[in-house]
Amino acid sequence: xxxxxxxxxxxxxxxxxxxxxxxxxxxxxxxxxxxxxxxxxxxxxxxxxxxxxxxxxxxxxxxxxxxxxxxxxxxxxxxxxxxxxxxxxxxxxxxxxxxxxxxxxxxxxxxxxxxxxxxxxxxxxxxxxxxxxxxxxxxxxxxxxxxxxxxxxxxxxxxxxxxxxxxxxxxxxxxxxxxxxxxxxxxxxxxxxxxxxxxxxxxxxxxxxxxxxxxxxxxxxxxxxxxxxxxxxxxxxxxxxxxxxxxxxxxxxxxxxx
Ligand SMILES: NC(=O)c1ccc[n+]([C@@H]2O[C@H](COP(=O)([O-])OP(=O)(O)OC[C@H]3O[C@@H](n4cnc5c(N)ncnc54)[C@H](OP(=O)(O)O)[C@@H]3O)[C@@H](O)[C@H]2O)c1
Numbered sequence: 395x396x397x398x399x400x401x402x403x404x405x406x407x408x409x410x411x412x413x414x415x416x417x418x419x420x421x422x423x424x425x426x427x428x429x430x431x432x433x434x435x436x437x438x439x440x441x442x443x444x445x446x447x448x449x450x451x452x453x454x455x456x457x458x459x460x461x462x463x464x465x466x467x468x469x470x471x472x473x474x475x476x477x478x479x480x481x482x483x484x485x486x487x488x489x490x491x492x493x494x495x496x497x498x499x500x501x502x503x504x505x506x507x508x509x510x511x512x513x514x515x516x517x518x519x520x521x522x523x524x525x526x527x528x529x530x531x532x533x534x535x536x537x538x539x540x541x542x543x544x545x546x547x548x549x550x551x552x553x554x555x556x557x558x559x560x561x562x563x564x565x566x567x568x569x570x571x572x573x574x575x576x577x578x579x580x581x582x583x584x585x586x587x588x589x590x591x592x593x594x595x596x597x598x599x600x601x602x603x604x605x606x607x608x609x610x611x612x613x614x615x616x617x618x619x620x621x622x623x624x625x626x627x628x629x630x631x632x633x634x635x636x637x638x639x640x641x642x643x644x645x646x647x648x649x650x651x652x
Contacts, residue, residue, distance in 0.1 A: 407636065423439050480492075495632060535556065591613050
């Protein structure tokens with residue numbers, strides 16, 4: 395019997411896992427998306443969309459679908475889904491893996507201001523009006539509306555429900571190039587970049603461009619990982635390691651030494 399796998403997606407690692415597992419006879423995998431993006435990329439795996447209805451809803455899904463392995467490949471800032479996955483895997487004991495790509499780190503001399511959350515990021519911009527490139531996603535804009543002295547250039551995949559007064563919007567989806575990012579920053583006379591510490595290559599070009607132009611970066615630190623103590627759980631850094639973990643799960647319990 396193939397291993398039944400639920401992949402919680404919304405990241406480039408989840409897409410890589412979906413591509414790698416499509417057609418693999420050892421697994422019967424489903425990719426789950428929150429359903430926020432209006433035009434999600436095509437998936438080579440069967441896909442479900444929308445929340446599970448909290449921890450109990452996810453635990454019930456794991457039971458009903460007889461899921462053998464839960465792969466949490468959400469974006470590093472999707473903290474609630476990660477917490478729910480861990481709690482559900484406790485309620486309905488299920489081997490669990492979290493894919494947590496390494497965060498970006500500053501190069502020596504990079505003018506980064508690291509802050510714990512979006513409210514602190516908005517405050518870190520200071521009182522003096524500045525031209526700000528905001529790449530924090532469309533759901534985290536509210537704290538910036540309270541600091542209306544700045545001119546915001548906002549980039550997101552889908553349009554935000556509300557924009558800070560006077561903000562300009564660019565609808566675009568990575569990957570971006572350093573040349574393109576630099577051109578954008580120069581043409582729009584950007585003075586400071588605000589970003590979540592998402593890590594990964596797809597959106598890292600903005601940091602190289604900011605560094606080349608000597609721009610300040612306000613970097614929002616990641617939420618912490620949930621505690622896996624007492625769970626059959628593991629954290630890995632990328633899709634390759636996640637596939638190794640899955641190969642281990644796909645072996646019989648005797649082969650795994652369980
Ligand atoms: N936050 C970011 O910066 C960011 C950036 C890029 C992509 N994303 C992706 O966008 C999605 C939503 O992000 P978020 O920050 O709003 O998440 P979140 O705050 O961690 O999750 C909120 C709720 O959305 C539902 N949900 C989230 N991911 C899901 C998934 N893969 N499948 C089914 N339901 C899911 C769950 O609802 P129930 O409680 O009802 O199950 C969850 O409790 C995530 O899948 C994430 O990977 C997020």
